[in-house]
Amino acid sequence: MDAALDAPALPQIYKFRLFIAGHTPNSVHALANLTALCRAHLPNHHEIEVVDVFVEPARALSEEVFMTPTLIKLAPLPIQKIVGTLSNANTLLQMLGLKVPG
Numbered sequence: 632m633d634a635a636l637d638a639p640a641l642p643q644i645y646k647f648r649l650f651i652a653g654h655t656p657n658s659v660h661a662l663a664n665l666t667a668l669c670r671a672h673l674p675n676h677h678e679i680e681v682v683d684v685f686v687e688p689a690r691a692l693s694e695e696v697f698m699t700p701t702l703i704k705l706a707p708l709p710i711q712k713i714v715g716t717l718s719n720a721n722t723l724l725q726m727l728g729l730k731v732p733g
Contacts, residue, residue, distance in 0.1 A: 645669070645677045645727065646706040652699040653685050657716050661700035664717040672729055
C-alpha cells in the first residue's frame with residue numbers, strides 16, 4: 632500500500648493580489664474586508680499581496696488594472712478579478728468556491 636496515496640490532501644493555498652490607491656477609504660475597506668474573510672474562512676491557507684498603484688503604476692497597467700480597489704485571485708485557478716470594497720462576503724465566498732452561510 633502506498634502511504635502517499637492514503638494521506639489526506641493538503642488544503643490549497645488561496646493567493647490574492649489586491650491593488651489599492653494609497654490609504655483612500657475604499658482601499659482601506661477592501662483590505663480590511665479581504666483580511667477578515669480570509670481569517671474567518673481560510674485561516675493559514677491564504678496569501679495576500681498588496682500593490683499600491685501610486686507606488687507601482689506600471690504593474691497595475693501590466694495586469695490591466697484600471698480601477699481600484701481590484702482583487703485578483705491568482706490561485707487556485709481560474710484567475711478571477713473583482714472590483715470594489717469587497718463588502719459583500721457572500722459574493723467573495725462564491726467566487727472562491729466556498730460554502731456561503733445561510
